[in-house]
Amino acid sequence: MSQLTDRIKEEIHEAVLNSKDELESFRLKYISRKGRITELLSKIGSVAPHERKEFGQKVNHLKELAHKKFSEAKEKLEKNNEGNNSGIRALDDPTLMPAPPAFGRLHPLSQTQQMIKDVFFRLGFTISDGPELEDDFHNFTALNFPPEHPARDMQDTFFIKKTDNDDEDDLVLRTHTSPVQIRLMQSSKPPFRSIMPGRVYRNESITAKSYCLFHQVEGLYVDKDVSLAELIDTLVMFVEMIYGEGVRYQIRPSFFPFTEPSLEMDIWWGDEKNGKWLEILGAGMVHPNVLKACGVDPEIYSGFAFGMGVERIAMLLYGIDDIRHLYDNDLRFLQQF
């Protein structure tokens, strides 16, 4: 019996376990329930009682040996399989990159517009919409632009329809989003607190500085006791949220037919020495004539309105020097944002 255990011990030592098959046959031969070690144990009855203890120890030792040999060989084999022995597999190179997945980005003007909206949503404004193809009444007359007034020259206008018929109105491409203010005020009752983003048109030639259209975000707040001071506070909160709290600004009087008093806000752009004031928005207290035209009593209600160009803000923020980049749809440009 002890010869047998010794032989098996030797066999286990000499077994070559370099492949899955060799490993499997080793397992069947020595470890499995029908294997030789189990078989040995079953023969313990035929061993002399005084030798049984020693025999048991030997067989257990064989069992440990076989298990150890098996697991070491298995581990080694698995390791080798990963490395594939013969060297490195070409396609396993982790620096070998597949085509990048398609990546959709929002246009910088959408991003900037969203940034502006987010500020005003935080300040309690909602949002209103109106047409780009607008009638003269909403675009000019209701906004206190008298017919044939030089104020109309401030905006070069695309006309879509001209009429001499008193029952009809000229049609234009809106030159600002202010007509949406009129539509809003005519369609409901104060208080109003809303922004009006959208595309507007100017009949200008296309250059680095001007395009035949651009985007505005205007805002309107009408309620009892709305004042110029509160307008200034609102604008300051806006520029600080967009340009940072340290932004340097100035407010100066200006003119828009639909606001009185009217103002423009400049921010200081660049360093102390080479910087300059850049106009970033226009605003004012809604003109009493505009409130009246919309059926709002200016003795009870007052309000402010403001407007800014999205392109101007995007160009400042991202250092874009040519407005045409925003409409060329050049992927090399757009995919930077």
Added chain:
Amino acid sequence: MKISLNWLKDYIKTNLSDAEIANKLTLTGLEVEEVTALGSSFDGIYVGEVTEVAKHPNADKLTICQVNLGSEVVQIVCGAPNVAAGQKVAVATVGCTLPVSLPDGKPFKIKKSKIRGELSFGMICAEDELGIGTDHSGIMVLDSSLQPGTLFSKAYGAYEDSVLEIGLTPNRPDASCHSGVARDLHAVTGEPFSLPGLSDSVSKVAVEKESANPHVTIRIDDENLCSRYVGIVLKNISVKESPEFVQNKLRAIGLRPRNAVVDATNYVMHELGQPLHAFDLNKITSGTIVVKSFPQEMNFTTLDSIERKVPAGSLFICNGDEPIAIAGIMGGENSEIDDNTSSILIESAWFDPVHTRKTSKQLSLQTDSSYRFERGVNPEGTLYAALRCAALVLEWCGGEIIEPVLDIHPRPYQSKEIELRPARAAKIIGTDIPAEDQLKILKRLGFNPVVNAAGTIICTIPGYRPDVSEEIDLIEEIARIFDYNNIPTSGRISFSRPDKLPKEERFLNEVRLSCTKLGLQEFYSNSLLPQSYVTLLDSEELVPALNPISRDQSVLRPNLHHGFLKAAAYNFNRKQTGIRAFEIGKIFQKGEGNWVKGFNENRSLLLGLAGNAAEAYWNQPEKSYTIQDLIGITQAFFESLDLQDSITKEVTAESIIFRSGNTKIAEALTVSNKMKSYFELDKDAFIAEIDLDELLKLYASKAHFTYKPVSRFPAVEFDIALLVSKEISAGDMETQIKKSAGNKLSHIHVFDVFEGKSIGNNKKSIAFRMRFQDETKTLGQEDIEPLVSRITKDLEKVFEAELRG
């Protein structure tokens, strides 16, 4: 508008620096856009005589001049249109530095140079290059008596000034002159302000409102368009140059001095804001000035020697019946002052702003005069300005006034009174500006404020402020002079309960988000399309602009195709291989009209694919986009909004149409060869356009979403391959399978399509993978088999499909 600070200081005694003046004016509403320093010692600049002028052989607009500098004759290449032999000119010689800088801020150094192959030794200067004026229309022509080689500083004198460029808003005609700007500065600083007094020569002359002057009678036929006309006759004057200080001031603001009479009219216009005109009295042959319009179009040659067609109804100044000036815009050649003029009529009038603007627009002719009339000239200052001008002419040209001065004034100006309630001002501005400050501001601006018993302030509005017509205007005046930046703010805002954001806003955000999730890049394109493109569309419903300045931006887009295709071609030309993009925008067509009558304006979404879906990489071959890719993305887009179940698709020969019920929601198509060739696009492109207005309705009516429990039981997969005729579409088969299978079918897709001789030329094999699932139990063979057999039986019946082994 240009304002000379030397000139400004004639009306206000100020201690402020140039920069402080510019800053104060900006903060009162007269925005100073630029400050330019003028004047220099003129080192290296000499008087030269142009002796010869020849055409440059290689450039149409250049001339080669031989210029005598006294000590030598040099060749100079000159680009000015007005250079001519015999002129005395200012020459910047080689080595000198001009008083002005180059646009980039570097010094403007004169070097010997070769211009288009011709040598040039110096530069003949325009006024702006010498820093003495802002005119750049041509070179400065000097007095012909000057000797070549004289130092320019000797000929011209040293002169320094600063010029402000003010961006004048259209509501402020009062500030379109030096005294008006000085008044605003006075309102802020309180520094002494005064208008020029009238000299004795004119202060006591007789003024008549009706009777005729011995030399001229004045008649206004159209009192609506001309409410006041002042005429002053001067005789025995000798037309010569105006004094140097006058010429300097005019040059500083970019005007070219002409002769003392014309200079006097310009001087007073820029001093007081009243446009004036001087006629040669001898050319008013009828002895009668008539202000009238004609019922027909008139041909008229203006001072600039251009014959113009003046529209019927335009107001003229006439010598009897013969027009001699277009009222308020420009005089005629036929009554111009020349060197022989000895008698003149000075005109100072008030013309209707709207009419002046209309005529000026129709003629495309804006002048310094029309600019002021159309904004509103002071109706109270007509006579004063005429007398001031007459006094200057007398001083500079001699002569005498022939009395009486005629002041025809059929509609005298009624000054307005406006009541200002200080409480109202405080409410609008949001702070209490002390009453005494308010009064001080109003007084300095000339509103003559008087506090009445009720505690309100009554202001009398002067004629130079036509923009101030109601209380709110006075409130603005107070606020702007007080300085908006001085208004105390609390750093807090307050508002009533905010409104909900409209559904549309959330919808558009989800649309954008869905598109970017699908890997589409957002585009922004022009809404105005070129004429050449829209003719290809051959549509009656297009919306053109009536007055586009360019044919390339002249018709509103009826869909979003143009922007995408243009961008695709643009990017392919720059080595991009694949485009995958979306755009949201308004599209326009004639129709019933949703916002305005007669025109439909709809919000639209374009999904576009072009070129390569995949580039060749180590693990994939190159692959082009196909129409299936586009349909897949379009469906995925609907699914991303959870609208897939309410949208059906129909395949037609031209396109794939998506509908909700009977309403068309979207259309997907392959871009035609005609369009591809217009855009010079050599790769295939696919476009889906989605009506966002309709989609929004669907989105808004969508039931509130709650989750469905996920089945606890495993799905069973089952594949079938079918042999069908080639014209049977996979989509139709899929629809049939879904119908036959009922609600246990949780997923289906085509995993293999095969065609080949072995199965017959008209046949294809198409294989579907299906997954079945039940919410109440694990499906077994006995559940699946009847389903599959129903499916195959139905397919056989409808499509004559054969099950393949």
